[in-house]
Amino acid sequence: xxxxxxxxxxxxxxxxxxxxxxxxxxxxxxxxxxxxxxxxxxxxxxxxxxxxxxxxxxxxxxxxxxxxxxxxxxxxxxxxxxxxxxxxxxxxxxxxxxxxxxxxxxxxxxxxxxxxxxxxxxxxxxxxxxxxxxxxxxxxxxxxxxxxxxxxxxxxxxxxxxxxxxxxxxxxxxxxxxxxxxxxxxxxxxxxxxxxxxxxxxxxxxxxxxxxxxxxxxxxxxxxxxxxxxxxxxxxxxxxxxxxxxxxxxxxxxxxxxxxx
Numbered sequence: 001x002x003x004x005x006x007x008x009x010x011x012x013x014x015x016x017x018x019x020x021x022x023x024x025x026x027x028x029x030x031x032x033x034x035x036x037x038x039x040x041x042x043x044x045x046x047x048x049x050x051x052x053x054x055x056x057x058x059x060x061x062x063x064x065x066x067x068x069x070x071x072x073x074x075x076x077x078x079x080x081x082x083x084x085x086x087x088x089x090x091x092x093x094x095x096x097x098x099x100x101x102x103x104x105x106x107x108x109x110x111x112x113x114x115x116x117x118x119x120x121x122x123x124x125x126x127x128x129x130x131x132x133x134x135x136x137x138x139x140x141x142x143x144x145x146x147x148x149x150x151x152x153x154x155x156x157x158x159x160x161x162x163x164x165x166x167x168x169x170x171x172x173x174x175x176x177x178x179x180x181x182x183x184x185x186x187x188x189x190x191x192x193x194x195x196x197x198x199x200x201x202x203x204x205x206x207x208x209x210x211x212x213x214x215x216x217x218x219x220x221x222x223x224x225x226x227x228x229x230x231x232x233x234x235x236x237x238x239x240x241x242x243x244x245x246x247x248x249x250x251x252x253x254x255x256x257x258x259x260x261x
Contacts, residue, residue, distance in 0.1 A: 031249045034195040046259035054205035054257025057212045061137025070121025084141045091139040092147050095243045097154040104158045104239045107135050126233035132212040136203045139256035149246040162244030171228025198249035201258020215242050
């Protein structure tokens with residue numbers, strides 16, 4: 001507990017987070033994947049496809065990919081190919097604004113929209129094993145490709161909302177994302193090493209959770225650690241934050257399924 005409070009004090013001494021539109025430097029430092037901050041044993045676990053526990057979710061997603069679901073009796077494979085190759089590169093570009101609705105959608109949102117509109121099936125629950133498995137399978141098709149999230153045009157308002165949330169102090173600890181992930185990467189938080197907070201490995205297998213988790217679950221964990229009220233999975237706040245954080249990692253390769261402590 002003392003180590004955690006000391007870290008919070010260090011973060012608070014970095015100065016106040018920018019307010020309103022006063023962004024002193026909206027361009028992030030050259031991005032470094034969270035894998036670079038792992039202990040060697042954890043990183044080797046991610047790099048070994050046989051030992052990586054995230055591959056259980058990948059295999060489950062591959063099975064679900066080919067299973068018909070809903071009243072239409074269709075499967076994901078029927079539209080996008082049996083091996084998922086029809087979606088190569090898609091995960092690297094999400095979240096993005098849907099041209100038909102004008103709403104911001106991440107990968108999980110697209111999966112559920114396909115289920116409801118094309119398969120006439122029920123949407124999968126946020127953080128459910130099936131949704132995480134399908135998201136892992138689709139993201140894995142883009143493994144090694146650089147993230148290339150667009151934040152101009154119709155995405156601009158969502159990007160600004162996400163950036164505002166990233167710099168906003170929240171919770172009883174009165175901290176913003178930037179005060180850890182920009183000011184303190186490489187520092188220790190108990191047994192963890194603080195990273196730059198990039199999301200190029202999600203869905204991830206997190207050893208602390210002993211399960212897979214989405215970007216929004218990680219946002220929730222951070223909010224709870226700050227003793228702040230978390231937002232809803234799939235809600236406007238986390239979607240906007242996801243867009244901003246994904247943009248910060250543009251150029252980093254997709255690592256799904258990544259392993260984190």
